Amino acid sequence: MFSRLFVFLIIFLSLQLQAAEDRKDNPLYKALPSIQSSVEELFNYTPEEKGFVVEEFRKSLAKNWVPTEENFFQDPAVILAEKRFVRFCQNKEKEKPTIPKLIHFIWMGSPPPDSVYISMDSWKKHHPDWEIKLWTDTEIELFNWTSDRSKLVFQSGKNWAEKSDILRFEILYQYGGIYSDTDVVCVNSFENLICKEISFFAGFESNKIKRFGRPLIGSAVIGAKKNSPVIMRCIDFTKSSEEEPTVHQHLRSGPGPITKASYEALELKAEDVLLLPCSYLYPLPWEMRLADVREIIGTIQKETLALHLWEGSWFDFYHPPKQVLP
Known part of the structure; x- marks a missing residue:
């Protein structure tokens, strides 16, 4: 375990050096002091309270490093998400969850x-009795796609990230469970989250609208029941947006489809769809991804369940063209 932590620290520091120049020129980046610390702290983090902890929707958003944008709550889907979150927090747990206790990871192109x-x-660590599945090239080669079109979208993906976007939706649709990116650290149990009346959950990436016209829903951590209609809509959106190569990757795959699909479900008054405010799954803002480990730990809140480290070096977020979700 120590050797793995050492390797991860080397990878993490390499990412910091690689993006140092970009960080200097990035006005969104918040300068942080350099603190000598060890990456073990991040993985040995112990939550104050086990499991899902209730925090007010707007307070959760306000814990980001910048104030919530004024027009954030002008989006009708955000208001629906807030109301749905309040009702969810009032629900009692049930004996058998709709979302299976299965966690999926994807790694392609090389040994993990x-x-x-x-x-x-x-x-x-936080789900000792859950099944954990790592999908590699061997399993993917034998994967039974829902359609030839999905398989074609996968095969034509421009990088491993695009390929994993369509694959994560296909896996969740066929098996159900929780999907996690491989740069996500789990810091608490999802057990009593999935034991409430939900068939799909994801989380707001931040408290900003960014450059895409609507608050984005992240795709780094997604939970869904088998045959989820929301996930099927994600697959549909991914297949259709693949025909538009000029569309920014963040809209064409990943957050784009899941934002559209989850907002659509809320607008159709789906009571089993939950969108968590950002401190639950995305307490670390993208702009702070180069921070010292101890500063990163400082973003974890009592309600935080997972922490996305934003390791995607392929992502062209510094200078993309401004595009808006359709």
Whole structure:
């Protein structure tokens, strides 16, 4: 375990050096002091209270490093998400969850590095009796796609991230469970979250609208029942947006489809769809991804369930063209 943590620390520091120049020129980045600390702290973090902890929707959003944008709550879907979250927090747990106790990871193109197993270990720590599945090239080669079109979208993906976007939706649709990116660290149990009346959950990436016209829903952590209609809509949106190569990748795959699909479900008054405010799944803002480990730990709140480290070096977020969700 120590060797894995050491390798992860090297990877993490390499990412910091690689993006140092970009950080200097990025006006969104908040300068942080350099603190000598060890990455073990992140993986040995112990939550104050086990499981899902209720925090007010707007207070959760306000814990981001910048104030919530004034027009954030002008989006009708955000208001629906807030009302649904309030009702969810009042619900009682049921005996058998709709979302199965199964956690999926994807790694393609090369043998999984130790950092992948560190992420998996963090989930296993808080879910010792859950099944954990790592999808690699071997399993994917035998994967039974829902349609030839989905398989074609996967095969034509421009990078591993795009390929994993369509694959994560296909896996969740066919098996159900929780999908996690391999740069996510689990810091608390999802047990009593899925034991309430939900068939799908995801989380707001931040308290900002960014450059895409609507608050985005993240795709780094997604929970869904088998045959989820929301996930099927994600698959549909991914297949249709693949035909528009000029569309920014963040809209064409990942957050784009899941934002549209989950907002659509809320607008159709789906009572089993839950969108968590950002401190639950995305307490670390993208702009702080280069921070010292101890500063990163400082973003974890009592209600935080998982922490996305934003390791996607392929992501062209610094200078993308401004585009809006349709």
